Amino acid sequence: MLRANYDSEYGCLPLDYGGCYMLDKCCTGAYCKYFQKAVLPFDLVLEATLTGQKVPELDNCVICGKLFIPVGKQAYCSSACADTARRKRQREYMRKKRS
Structure with a gap:
């Protein structure tokens, strides 16, 4: 799992505490553009889980x-x-x- 955060002023920032804070925001539905474009497309199960879709057969x-x-x-x-x-x-x- 990629552990980074995207800031529009500074770009991609690595997180020191070992986890992506975007995974804790599943209730709000507000994901950063980096998370949507760089993390979710490479983890199909996570994307389906967060978007409420059926988990695809892999x-x-x-x-x-x-x-x-x-x-x-x-x-x-x-x-x-x-x-x-x-x-x-x-x-x-x-x-x-x-x-």
């Missing part, structure tokens, strides 16, 4: 292990990971075919 990417929201039967988080998996399957197929 899967781990088979290649890189990153969490993502699958669409249908999607097994990879990105097209780059899908290409990597395809190349790996193709290598295995060619090894079997040669032997």
